[in-house]
Amino acid sequence: MASSTIRDVARAADVSVASVSRVLNDHANVHPDTRERVRAAISALGYVPHAGARSLSLARTQAIGVVLPDLHGEFFSEIVRGMDRAVTPAGYHLLLSNMHADAELAAQAMRTMRGRVDGLIVMAPHLTADALEAALPRGLPTVMLNTVPSGDRAGIRVDNAAGIRAAVAHLAATGRRAPVHIAGPVGNVDAVARRDAFAAAMRDHFPDAPVRIVAGDFFEESGTAAVAALVAEGTPFDAVVAANDMMAFGALQALRDAGRQVPEQVAVTGFDDVPLARYLGLTTAHVPLVDMGSRAIDRLLALISPGLSSATHGARDPDLIIPELIVRRSSGAPETL
Amino acid sequence: MASSTIRDVARAADVSVASVSRVLNDHANVHPDTRERVRAAISALGYVPHAGARSLSLARTQAIGVVLPDLHGEFFSEIVRGMDRAVTPAGYHLLLSNMHADAELAAQAMRTMRGRVDGLIVMAPHLTADALEAALPRGLPTVMLNTVPSGDRAGIRVDNAAGIRAAVAHLAATGRRAPVHIAGPVGNVDAVARRDAFAAAMRDHFPDAPVRIVAGDFFEESGTAAVAALVAEGTPFDAVVAANDMMAFGALQALRDAGRQVPEQVAVTGFDDVPLARYLGLTTAHVPLVDMGSRAIDRLLALISPGLSSATHGARDPDLIIPELIVRRSSGAPETL
DNA sequence: AACGGCTACGTAACCGGTTACATGGCGCGG
DNA sequence: CCGCGCCATGTAACCGGTTACGTAGCCGTT
Known part of the structure; x- marks a missing residue:
């Protein structure tokens, strides 16, 4: 036996x-x-x-640790799928660990990876650079995803400002007058960057309009609640720029409940372009999620075995991803899909 | 350093x-x-x-291997999310490995898990019992998910027949006359069970109608193609029973393209109830995916450390999951969501 | 015949932890 | 004052692989 x-x-x-x-x-x-x-x-x-014993004596585990804050929604699962895509042909495995909000537990999660994996992908948009630096085990190759750049560590980031700018510019160009923003959780780098970009874009495109920002947490329900509150207060608005797709879906729901026509009365935009966005006709800043996942792995594998770096990616700065605005029904595109 | x-x-x-x-x-x-x-x-x-060294000397890795055929779509990601939910509080990690269709490569994938994990969750609906038995490393606790029951191994399965029966009965009850079935890939246990159940249910509820079954592969495109072909041939039908949700979405798409009204002219049902189904108003056999994932883990953890089995699940046969039909717009339910 | 070199293989150290067992020092009861 | 037992600690074997190094045997040269 x-x-x-x-x-x-x-x-x-x-x-x-x-x-x-x-x-x-x-x-x-x-x-x-x-x-x-x-x-x-x-x-x-x-x-x-016995792979474990082999790992010990070779000091190579053939595994990559993935530390992320949550597995909820398509956002993360698409990214993980991309990682898996890249990792399998290289003969590596993925070791998942999702960490809790608390910085100490996060550190814990990253530490238990030592000796289990050859490298780490960390997605911690809610941690500060210091907390991260303190938590990361030394001597373990690491690639950060959507995380504050820390020291000289490799990282792949999305150009949040570009995505929001494109959305706001699009709304201005299509004749909207009073956009509002549903922000993501406080303390989340991406959420903060998107909020700031919204404020800046408003000054550029709607210099006379007030900058209205309402709080959210990246989950669908918060989008619903945000719009419901706006409606209840009687705040005038004809466009909703949500900080991510899930909140935009919630917003669509609330608008329907309130009897406001989308896009006739209100335009809605999201961020990420999760698969669902296409089905629901949501205008959104497209982020190549699957691609980001595999790219992060490629980057990490190159870090792990510097020799055989497989032809650097063509682009100039392959580590900054510029989202592209996909215009769909929710902001007035003719029936598509 | x-x-x-x-x-x-x-x-x-x-x-x-x-x-x-x-x-x-x-x-x-x-x-x-x-x-x-x-x-x-x-x-x-x-x-x-160094967790690796610790594992070796303790003969415990605190990791669970998950071997599955694909990471595509919400089906798998929801299940994995459920697993993660159950595994984290127990102090375990998930080691992902997705295997290719080929039986030999599958065996390979399962073998490389030895010494890396304390137990295995295998989802291999496309493998035969023999191939599986040959591939599984001996002495590694294993729980099968949607896989042919093999020997006395623990497994969690969905009652495919019940789900399809419910769908067909519902169509009969709401006055449909000529349902067709879009089947899943040949050789897939679930797909086969659903196809057979469809044929049986047809005999029960539509004894005079021909049993029409068209091939698919569980992906969206095959649903689109299947319906497009039916339309092109002029085959009469007023209901589509897809073997899973993704193909049902494809069918909806094709019906729209063909100008057939859903649900007025054609009803559509799916299977699984992935999150997307709710958004698109698809009638479907609900499978508690997240729950299945965590349940599989609970089962496995109990196998690993028999002592502290956390109160057996209440139900009589907790390992057979009975899907419940959720009726939505696509089969005539009044506007919901 | 002596020697060098090559091939096939075995011995044992090592990877970084855990732990059974041994040991030394101390306090305490008799 | 002796001996017992307990507490704190150290030594070394062990988990299951990999591999540097050593060696025996064989062949070909000179």
Whole structure:
């Protein structure tokens, strides 16, 4: 029952463990007869090498740790899918760990990765640079995703400002007069960048309009609540710029409940372009989520084994992703999909 | 740079590695002064224990392997989310591995898990029982998800027949006359069960109608193609029973393109109830995906440490999940959502 | 015949933890 | 004052692999 070890195989094949190891790893200098005997013993015993032990002696685990704040919604699952896509052909595995908001627990999560993985992808938009730097285990190659740039660590980021600017410019160009912003959680880098970009874009495109920003938390319900509150207060607005798609969906829901026509009376835009956005006809700043995931892995793998860097990505700064605005029904595009 | 080991800490604190280990694991019988010295040395060196080495000597990795065929779509991501939910509080991690269709590669994937994880969750609806049994490493606790029951292994399954029966009965009850089925990939257990259940349900509810089944592969495009083909051939039908939600979405798309009204002219039902289904108003057999994921983990954890089984689930056969039909717009429910 | 070099293989150290067992020092009862 | 037991701690084996290094045997040269 207890699975057999390399020594069992060695005994069965009447050779030393070294020879078994050589056969397993296709090393040269093994006599064909010996190789055959070892192979036979392996399949007779049903031997499967113990990856953990191998990792320890090679100091390579063939695994990549992924630390992220949540697995909710398509946003994260798309990114993880992208990572998986890139990691499998390279012979690596993904070790998932989702961390809680608390900085101490986050540090905990990152530390338990040491000795388990060869590198780390960290998505921690809610941590400060200091907290992060304190939490990261030393000597572990790390790539940050949508996280405050910290020291000289590699990171892949989305140009939040560009996405919001494009949305606001589009609203101005299509004749809207009073956009409001539903912001993401306080303390989240992306949320903050988007909020600031909204304020700046308002000054550029709507210098005379008040800058209205209402709080949200990136979840659908907060979008619904935000719009419901605006409606209840009687605040005038004819466009909603949500800081992410999920809140935009919530906003659409609330607008429907309030009997406001989209896009005739109110335009809605999101951010991320999760798959659902296409189905629901949401205008949004497209972020190549799957691609971001695989790109992060490629970057990390290059860090891990510097030699075989597979032809640097063409672009000038491949680490800054510029979202592209996809115009759909929710902001007035003719029926598509 | 190179991170320090327990021996470095021992040297710095002027104690033996045993004492350091005792401090790390909160063992009794360590003098408070010693404990303090060790703690100081640990933080001075920034020492983080090497989980791999620990695993090897304890023969416990605190990780669960998840082997699945694909990460595409919400189906899998919801399940994985459920797993993560259950695994984190137990102090375990998830090691993802998605396997390719080929049985040999699948076996490979499962084998490389040995020594990396304490248990395995296998979702392999496309493998035969034999192939599976041959591939599974011996002595590794395993729970199968939507997979042919093999030997006495634990497994969690969906009652495919019940879901399809409910859908067909609903269509009959609401006056449809000629349903067609879009089947899933050949060789997939769930797909086969659903197809057979459709044929059986047709005999029960529509004894005079022909049983029309068209091929699909669980992806959206195949649903679109299937309906497009039916329309092109002029085959009469007033209901589409898709073997999963994604194909149902594709069918909706194709129906819209063909100018057929849903649900007036054609009703559509899916299977799974992925989150998207609610947004698009799809009638579907609800499968508690997140719950299935966590339940699989609970089951596995109980297998791993038999002692502390956390109160068996109330139900009589908690391992067979009965889907419940959720009726929405696509089959004639009044406007919801 | 002596020697060098090559091939095939075994021995044992090592990766970084855990822990059974041994040990030394101390307090305490008799 | 002796001996017992307990507490705190150290030594070294072990988990299951990999591999540097050593060696035996064989061949070909000179």
